[in-house]
Amino acid sequence: MSDFDDKLARHISALSKEKQPERVLWRGIELGITSAQNPASNDDVSPSTVTSRQWIAIAASVCLVTVLWFAAPFAFKADESRSDGYALINAMSVQQQQQVNSLLASYQSTPALTQDWQEQLKELDDAADVIKAALKDDPDNSALIKMLHHVYQQQIALIERVHAPKWQQI
Template identity: 45%
Template structure:
């Protein structure tokens, strides 16, 4: 009998919901911009594009090394990486890179005052992603998000202490 009451209550609540939900803002401008915008690479050079490759390689090489060390070559093929090891390796590399940057820039004045609050927000985001990875360890999108948040933190430290307009 309680099942019928809860089902009736659920049915009433479902019927009281609106049939459609309108977004808070006009989304067509962003959609149109994304569709029509063509990235123009010709004629533009990125002065520090080699650094992105170096960072990617520094993350990819240890990840492959961890995967190879975890795989048993004599047994059946491993279907996935040990995500805990990959996350630990990624976090260790990030912390190493972050601490070396902070030591490098410790004597240079920061251009903004709130950069440490921004860094803390990014660290909180990384912690949330790591928490989500504990529940879904093989989620590649979460791993990419973690890597992106780490890169954003490194970029923030570099932009605050050595912006591109100060470099030759």
């Protein structure tokens, strides 16, 4: 063994074999055992310490949660269905705008046969905006959806007729 190990062994043998507590612990241990065996004697969670105000607050909280539990699905379902119905209208509008833009880009080099076709296209855009405004209030109205679809078809037909009339096609 090394010198360090010898010194460590001497110091360890010089230590007392028992460690004495600095204070008497039996009273605290006894109280802990009796309170664990008899939970009703524990004053911290006794039902008698809950005041009537606390009981009223607990009951009011339970009632509020219950009302919200039953009422919330109906409120959110109405908003969801309205937004889901209008999502179809938004998708139709985006698709229509993309189609119009691609048609206009493809006919950019082709001269138009009339001069007022852009005014007619603007009138059809205004009609589509009016129908979309009505659809915001009633997104599931199939007649309005059909009208919007018809206006969109008229826009495409107008662009095609002005730039590539049937008599020029073979």
